[in-house]
Amino acid sequence: MKLDSPEFHSLFTAELLEVKRLFDKHQYEIRIAGGAVRDLLMGVQPGDIDLATTATPEQMMDMFNEENVRMLNKRGEKHGTVTCRINDAENFEITTLRVDVVCDGRRAEVEFTTDWMVDANRRDLTVNAMFLGFDGTVFDYFGGLDDIEKRRVAFVGDAEKRIQEDYLRILRYFRFYGRVADAPDKHEESTLEAIRKNAKGLSGISGERIWVELKKIVVGRHADSLLRLMLDCGIGPYIGLGSDANIEEFCRVYLRSKNLKPEPMTLLSAVLNSEDEVYRLDDRLKLSSNERILSIFIVLHRDEAIMPREEEANERYFKRLCFEPFMLKAEHTSKQRACELLKYIGNEELAKELEQWVPPIFPVRGTMIVEEKYRKGPIMSIVLLKLFEKWRDSDFKLTVEELLDSLEDLPSPETLRLEYSNSRKKLRRKKPRHS
Secondary structure (H helix, E strand, C coil): CECCCHHHHCCCCHHHHHHHHHHHHCCCCEEEECHHHHHHHCCCCCCCCEEEECCCHHHHHHHHHHCCCEEECHHHHHHCEEEEEECCCEEEEEEECEEEEEECECCEEEEECCCHHHHHHCCCEHHHCCEECCCCEEECCCCHHHHHHCCCCCECCCHHHHHHHECCHHHHHHHHHHHHCCCCCCCCHHHHHHHHHHHHHHHHCCHHHHHHHHHHHHCCCCHHHHHHHHHHCCCHHHCCCCCCCCHHHHHHHHHHCCCCCCCHHHHHHHHCCCHHHHHHHHHHHCCCHHHHHHHHHHHHHHHHHCCCCCHHHHHHHHHHHCCCCCCCCCCCCCHHHHHHHHHHHCCHHHHHHHHHCCCCCCCCCHHHCCCHHHCCCCHHHHHHHHHHHHHHHCCCCCCHHHHHHHHHHCCCHHHHHHHHHHHHHHHCCCCCCCC
16 A cells, blocks of 8 residues: 555655655665554644664664764664754654564563564554555555554554563553544453453553553543543552542543643543542652642642632632642742633633633732831741732732731731641641552
């Protein structure tokens, strides 16, 4: 089969053609590999292009040095990948054909080869195991083209063997099912059985690698059905989800936010029942600080956020949330988190309005407070927070003068110290310990 689609022809920038010219000149084969081939066969414009070649990393480096081509990321060479930059405009990752010789379920040791079929045989799924010549010729060694036509996702060869080479392939199966399949329930039972038998292998995979895949699953097609199936296959405990993961809530949130492009963490927060569960997930997946805070924010506010209100009151509620003193900093704004919460509850109209809203700036600074009794130790922080709350509760209307005049209404410094201490204990709570 030969491709002749607009998506295929649009790949050929001057830089890609220059790469092809160099490899032809030095008599090495080079083809487009993996995901780009799959996407093109599905009529989708690839986000990036991976290239494969018969040249070894050393041969590529010699060639690029001879041709005065800049190379980047030298660390990839031991795995067979050389990155070049052409015309100071475009980077290309080019990987030597290889075979996995030692697999421990996490990473593989490789040897280089010149056999395209041998390289295809080490790949995870048939739809990812094809190559594409620069003339449009599709090289399909394991039935990937037929699987794409039938919107079927299958491992290359024996599913259990492929999974045991790298247990992350369990999650990659579900991710690419969402990309390829046209229905949520067209799984081969033998594939699911291999996944069930090997789910525990995910316990040895780093949280960072798991989170990369899980993020793409939850925002992809069929995510409601796929996450339910993943839990049914016994995957949950090995990816940070407890036995009481709220899959029904996830399905509701996924469906009502489908067209709103929520963050992956917004969606995944739906399965979490408490702050403790957020911390347990963080322990396993090594979330970023922003992801963890977003999830806690959603878990704390979602029940109140979805309560029915008059339109004006609802707008006021979410604007106040944009100034939630979440980290005990008066100037801290949670606008992005408030927008994600609106996506979580499916309020598209207000989410768009809030995204356009420019929050006012809290007008008081510590240098404006001259009373000596408020300038000692941590008291200033809690005084600013008190004034901030007054300003927020006035719908941001109180002036600097009015706020400073209200200082006389504040409690004594001793009472403020006690409030400050209690607030810090609450906000800096330790993560729960797990056995």
